[in-house]
Amino acid sequence: xxxxxxxxxxxxxxxxxxxxxxxxxxxxxxxxxxxxxxxxxxxxxxxxxxxxxxxxxxxxxxxxxxxxxxxxxxxxxxxxxxxxxxxxxxxxxxxxxxxxxxxxxxxxxxxxxxxxxxxxxxxxxxxxxxxxxxxxxxxxxxxxxxxxxxxxxxxxxxxxxxxxxxxxxxxxxxxxxxxxxxxxxxxxxxxxxxxxxxxxxxxxxxxxxxxxxxxxxxxxxxxxxxxxxxxxxxxxxxxxxxxxxxxxxxxxxxxxxxxxxxxxxxxxxxxxxxxxxxxxxxxxxxxxxxxxxxxxxxxxxxxxxxxxxxxxxxxxxxxxxxxxxxxxxxxxxxxxxxxxxxxxxxxxxxxxxxxxxxxxxxxxxxxxxxxxxxxxxxxxxxxxxxxxxxxxxxxxxxxxxxxxxxxxxxxxxxxxxxxxxxxxxxxxxxxxxxxxxxxxxxxxxxxxxxxxxxxxxxxxxxxxxxxxxxxxxxxxxxxxxxxxxxxxxxxxxxxxxxxxxxxxxxxxxxxxxxxxxxxxxxxxxxxxxxxxxxxxxxxxxxxxxxxxxxxxxxxxxxxxxxxxxxxxxxxxxxxxxxxxxxxxxxxxxxxxxxxxxxxxxxxxxxxxxxxxxxxxxxxxxxxxxx
Amino acid sequence: xxxxxxxxxxxxxxxxxxxxxxxxxxxxxxxxxxxxxxxxxxxxxxxxxxxxxxxxxxxxxxxxxxxxxxxxxxxxxxxxxxxxxxxxxxxxxxxxxxxxxxxxxxxxxxxxxxxxxxxxxxxxxxxxxxxxxxxxxxxxxxxxxxxxxxxxxxxxxxxxxxxxxxxxxxxxxxxxxxxxxxxxxxxxxxxxxxxxxxxxxxxxxxxxxxxxxxxxxxxxxxxxxxxxxxxxxxxxxxxxxxxxxxxxxxxxxxxxxxxxxxxxxxxxxxxxxxxxxxxxxxxxxxxxxxxxxxxxxxxxxxxxxxxxxxxxxxxxxxxxxxxxxxxxxxxxxxxxxxxxxxxxxxxxxxxxxxxxxxxx
Numbered sequence: 001x002x003x004x005x006x007x008x009x010x011x012x013x014x015x016x017x018x019x020x021x022x023x024x025x026x027x028x029x030x031x032x033x034x035x036x037x038x039x040x041x042x043x044x045x046x047x048x049x050x051x052x053x054x055x056x057x058x059x060x061x062x063x064x065x066x067x068x069x070x071x072x073x074x075x076x077x078x079x080x081x082x083x084x085x086x087x088x089x090x091x092x093x094x095x096x097x098x099x100x101x102x103x104x105x106x107x108x109x110x111x112x113x114x115x116x117x118x119x120x121x122x123x124x125x126x127x128x129x130x131x132x133x134x135x136x137x138x139x140x141x142x143x144x145x146x147x148x149x150x151x152x153x154x155x156x157x158x159x160x161x162x163x164x165x166x167x168x169x170x171x172x173x174x175x176x177x178x179x180x181x182x183x184x185x186x187x188x189x190x191x192x193x194x195x196x197x198x199x200x201x202x203x204x205x206x207x208x209x210x211x212x213x214x215x216x217x218x219x220x221x222x223x224x225x226x227x228x229x230x231x232x233x234x235x236x237x238x239x240x241x242x243x244x245x246x247x248x249x250x251x252x253x254x255x256x257x258x259x260x261x262x263x264x265x266x267x268x269x270x271x272x273x274x275x276x277x278x279x280x281x282x283x284x285x286x287x288x289x290x291x292x293x294x295x296x297x298x299x300x301x302x303x304x305x306x307x308x309x310x311x312x313x314x315x316x317x318x319x320x321x322x323x324x325x326x327x328x329x330x331x332x333x334x335x336x337x338x339x340x341x342x343x344x345x346x347x348x349x350x351x352x353x354x355x356x357x358x359x360x361x362x363x364x365x366x367x368x369x370x371x372x373x374x375x376x377x378x379x380x381x382x383x384x385x386x387x388x389x390x391x392x393x394x395x396x397x398x399x400x401x402x403x404x405x406x407x408x409x410x411x412x413x414x415x416x417x418x419x420x421x422x423x424x425x426x427x428x429x430x431x432x433x434x435x436x437x438x439x440x441x442x443x444x445x446x447x448x449x450x451x452x453x454x455x456x457x458x459x460x461x462x463x464x465x466x467x468x469x470x471x472x473x474x475x476x477x478x479x480x481x482x483x484x485x486x487x488x489x490x491x492x493x494x495x496x497x498x499x500x501x502x503x504x505x506x507x508x509x510x511x512x513x514x515x516x517x518x519x520x521x522x523x524x525x526x527x528x529x530x531x532x533x534x535x536x537x538x539x540x541x542x543x544x545x546x547x548x549x550x551x552x553x554x555x556x557x558x559x560x561x562x563x564x565x566x567x568x569x570x571x572x573x574x575x576x577x578x579x580x581x582x583x584x585x586x587x588x589x590x591x592x593x594x595x596x597x598x599x600x601x602x603x604x605x606x607x608x609x610x611x612x613x614x615x616x617x618x619x620x621x622x623x624x625x626x
Numbered sequence: 627x628x629x630x631x632x633x634x635x636x637x638x639x640x641x642x643x644x645x646x647x648x649x650x651x652x653x654x655x656x657x658x659x660x661x662x663x664x665x666x667x668x669x670x671x672x673x674x675x676x677x678x679x680x681x682x683x684x685x686x687x688x689x690x691x692x693x694x695x696x697x698x699x700x701x702x703x704x705x706x707x708x709x710x711x712x713x714x715x716x717x718x719x720x721x722x723x724x725x726x727x728x729x730x731x732x733x734x735x736x737x738x739x740x741x742x743x744x745x746x747x748x749x750x751x752x753x754x755x756x757x758x759x760x761x762x763x764x765x766x767x768x769x770x771x772x773x774x775x776x777x778x779x780x781x782x783x784x785x786x787x788x789x790x791x792x793x794x795x796x797x798x799x800x801x802x803x804x805x806x807x808x809x810x811x812x813x814x815x816x817x818x819x820x821x822x823x824x825x826x827x828x829x830x831x832x833x834x835x836x837x838x839x840x841x842x843x844x845x846x847x848x849x850x851x852x853x854x855x856x857x858x859x860x861x862x863x864x865x866x867x868x869x870x871x872x873x874x875x876x877x878x879x880x881x882x883x884x885x886x887x888x889x890x891x892x893x894x895x896x897x898x899x900x901x902x903x904x905x906x907x908x909x910x911x912x913x914x915x916x917x918x919x920x921x922x923x924x925x926x927x928x929x930x931x932x933x934x935x936x937x938x939x940x941x942x943x944x945x946x947x948x949x950x951x952x953x954x955x956x957x958x959x960x961x962x963x964x965x966x967x968x969x970x971x972x973x974x975x976x977x978x979x980x981x982x983x984x985x986x
Contacts, residue, residue, distance in 0.1 A: 148715050223839065226759075255814075255934075258817055258935060265822045447701060
C-alpha cells in the first residue's frame with residue numbers, strides 16, 4: 001500500500017516548530033555568550049588592569065601538570081612551575097649561563113674537593129612568614145638520600161652525596177663520595193622542612209591539597225585545577241625583588257592551533273611552542289602587529305646515532321646492529337653524505353642552526369666546533385672513497401661487502417615526529433646514491449627496539465642544561481645496562497676508555513676554564529668517532545602579545561628562549577604593557593558589545609516567537625489533541 | 627494510549643501465548659504471572675551475562691595494554707636526568723619488576739575491591755584521577771548526547787514523513803556531510819570563527835577549557851556554559867546524522883503499514899498519525915541506538931576534548947596511553963567497557979517492556 005505523504009503546505013505547524021527549535025538553539029548560544037561581568041570578546045584572564053587593578057600574565061602551555069611535588073615531577077611544565085615556587089641553591093645568569101646566587105650566596109669546596117660549604121642567604125622567607133635556612137636545604141637533600149619515594153625525580157643529584165648537614169642556619173655542608181664539579185648546578189627545589197616533614201608517603205603526596213602552597217620563589221602557587229590551569233601570585237617579599245605582574249596563569253591548551261587562536265584573540269599573553277611553533281604558525285603570527293614571534297637558539301640538539309654494538313656493563317653483547325657500522329670509515333661516510341644545509345632549509349624551514357659539536361652554541365662556555373680539516377661536510381665523493389676503503393665496493397647500484405651481502409641499513413624514527421620522517425626520505429635518497437639501502441622504521445615508542453639494541457641508526461635528541469655533565473654521562477660505560485635489553489641511563493651503548501677517562505677528569509676538575517677544555521676534547525672525540533652526528537640545533541619558536549607584555553628576558557639574554565629556561569628570569573622579569581590599565585587587546589574592540597547585542601536580540605526574538613507559538617497551540621481543536 | 631499504538635507488556639499480558647482471548651480472570655492472572663516469571667528469568671540471564679563480560683574485560687585489560695611494546699619508566703623519564711638506580715627504583719615502585727602472573731593476580735584481586743592501583747605518571751589513585759575527569763566528560767558528552775539524539779529523532783521523523791521532498795534530500799545530505807567532517811577540524815573552524823572572530827562575526831566564545839577560573843555560584847555556572855557551547859555544537863554536528871538515519875529508515879518501514887491507514891481513515895490529522903501512531907513503533911531501533919550511544923558517553927571524545935582543551939576522560943586516556951600508564955589505562959578501559967556493558971544490559975532489560983516479542 002502506498003502511503004500518501006501530505007504536501008508541505010498541509011503542515012503549517014511543522015515550520016513553526018522548526019523556527020522554535022532554531023530559536024531555542026540560538027537562545028542556548030546566546031545564553032552561553034552573555035555572562036554577567038564578562039566581556040564576550042575577551043577572556044577574563046588578560047594581562048590587563050582588572051576590577052581590582054591587578055595585572056595577569058597568561059601562558060598557554062601544551063602539557064598538564066603530572067605532580068606539584070618537586071620530589072615527583074618529571075614534566076617540563078611541572079618543573080618550570082617549581083622553579084617559580086621554590087628557590088634553588090644557585091641559579092644561572094640569563095646572559096651567559098654562569099652560576100649566580102640563589103638561596104645560597106656563596107659556595108666553596110674544601111682543599112680535598114670532597115666537601116662543599118654553602119652560605120645560605122638571611123633574607124629569604126617562606127610565604128608563611130618563617131625564615132628559610134640551611135636546615136631546610138639539608139632536610140631536602142637528606143630526605144632524597146634516605147627515602148626512595150622522595151628520590152623519584154631528582155635522586156641522581158644526590159647519588160654521590162655522603163652526608164649533608166646544617167651546622168648553623170646559614171651554613172650548609174655537603175660531603176661527597178667522589179669529587180663532583182657540578183655542585184654549583186644542583187637543580188633541586190629546596191622545600192620548607194616545617195611543612196614537608198608532615199608528609200607520610202612521598203611517592204604519593206602530590207602537594208595539591210592545601211593552597212596557597214608555602215614557597216619562597218618569585219611566585220606563590222594559589223590555585224590549581226587538574227588539566228586546566230595553575231595560578232600563581234607574585235611573591236612581594238622575594239629577595240631578588242617582586243615580579244612586575246601580579247598574577248601568572250599557566251593555562252593548558254592541548255592543541256597548539258587552539259593555543260595560537262587564543263593568543264590571536266588576546267585570551268593568552270604567550271604561547272609556548274611544544275617544543276616550538278610550527279613554521280606555518282610562526283609565519284601566520286608574524287603578520288599581527290600586536291604579536292611578537294620570538295625565535296632564539298634552542299637548547300636541544302637533533303642528531304643521528306649509530307649503534308656501536310649493544311652490550312651490558314660486563315661486556316655481554318646483544319642486539320642485531322649492522323656490523324658494518326662498527327667501522328669508523330663507514331660511519332663517517334654516512335655523515336659525509338648528509339647535506340645538513342638542505343635539512344635546515346627544507347625540513348626545519350630555516351628554524352634551526354646547522355649542527356656541529358655535541359653541545360648547542362647557546363652554551364658558549366662548552367660550545368665546540370670542528371676545525372676545517374676535521375669537519376665532515378657534505379661530500380658524497382669522499383664518502384664513496386671511504387666506503388671503498390672499508391671494503392664496500394659499488395656493484396651495479398649497490399654497495400656490497402666482502403661477504404657479498406649488500407649494505408642495507410635500518411633507521412629508528414619517532415612516528416610522532418614529522419621531522420624524522422622527512423629527514424628519513426632525504427637519507428634514503430642520499431644514501432641510495434651511494435648504493436646503501438635504507439629502511440625507515442617509524443615507531444610510536446622507539447625505546448623497546450632501542451634498548452634491545454635492535455637498530456642500526458636512530459634519530460636522537462636531547463635538551464642540554466647549562467652544566468653538560470648529564471648529557472655527557474649518558475655515553476659512559478657506567479651508563480650501560482646491567483642486563484641485556486633492560487632500559488638504562490645509556491643513550492646508545494657508547495663505551496670507550498678514552499671518553500670515560502675524559503668524563504671522570506672533567507667531573508673532578510673544579511676550574512671552570514680547564515673543565516670546559518676537557519669537555520670540548522670529549523666533543524671532539526665524539527665527532528670523530530661518528531657515533532653521534534649532530535645535524536641541527538632546532539630553534540625555540542614562541543610568541544607573545546606586545547600589547548600585554550612590554551618586555552621580557554630571554555635566555556640567553558641577547559637572543560634566546562622564554563619558556564622552559566634554566567631559571568625564573570622570563571616570568572620574573574616580564575613587564576606588563578599599558579601600565580595605565582588600558583589594554584590594547586585586539587580581541588576587545590567591538591567583540592564584547594556586539595556579541596552581547598546579538599545575544600540579546602536573538603533571545604528577544606526567540607522568546608517572542610515562543611510566546612506566539614504557545615498562544616497558537618492553545619487554540620488547537622479537541623480533534624487535533626485527540 | 628490508543629488501541630492502535632504499540633502493545634506494551636501490560637497489554638500483552640491480557641493474551642496468552644497463542645494470542646487467544648483470555649478465558650477468565652484466573653487464567654489471565656496465571657498468564658501474567660507466567661509472563662513476569664519469563665521476564666525475570668530473561669533479566670537474570672542478561673545480568674549474569676553482563677557480570678561475565680565485566681570479568682572478561684577486567685582480564686583482557688590487563689593483557690591488552692601489556693602487548694604495547696613500550697617501557698613506561700623510560701618513556702616517563704625520557705629526556706630527564708635519571709640514573710640506572712632511579713630507573714630500577716621506579717620499576718620497583720610500580721611493581722614492574724614482579725613476574726607477570728604476580729602482577730596479574732594482585733591487579734585482579736585489588737580491582738575486585740575497587741582499587742585500580744596508583745597512576746605511574748600522576749602518583750595518585752586511578753580512581754581519583756577518573757572521578758576528577760568524569761564530571762567534565764559527562765557534562766560535555768552528556769549534553770551533546772541529549773541534543774544530538776533529540777535533533778536526530780526530530781529531523782529523522784520529519785525527513786521520513788516527507789520522503790523524497792527537497793527538505794528530505796537537503797537534511798539527509800547535510801547531516802551526512804557533517805557526519806563525514808573530522809570533528810577536530812570542525813572544532814578548530816568554530817574556534818577561528820566564533821572564538822577569535824572573523825570579518826563581521828565577533829569572537830563570542832572562549833578558545834578552550836572548561837572554565838575561566840575564579841568564578842563562583844551562578845557566574846561559575848554561566849562561565850562553564852559559555853565554555854561548553856562550541857564543543858557541544860561540534861559533537862552535535864558530527865553526531866546527529868546517525869540517529870537521523872536510523873529514525874528515518876525505521877519510520878519509512880512503518881509508513882506503509884495498515885494501522886496508519888486505519889488511523890487516517892478515522893479522520894485523524896496527519897500530524898497526530900505521525901506523532902501518536904507511527905513514531906512510537908519506529909522508535910524501537912532508535913531506542914537501541916540511543917543505548918549504544920549512551921554507553922559511549924562515558925568514554926569521552928579524545929579529539930574534541932583535545933581541540934577544546936576539555937579536562938575529561940578522553941584526554942586522560944590519551945595521556946595514559948602515551949606512557950603507557952598501565953594502572954590508569956587499565957582503569958579507564960574498565961570504566962569505558964563497564965559503561966557500554968551497563969548501557970547494553972539496560973537496553974536489553976527495558977526492551978521487552980517496549981516490544982513484547984523480545985525475551986520470549
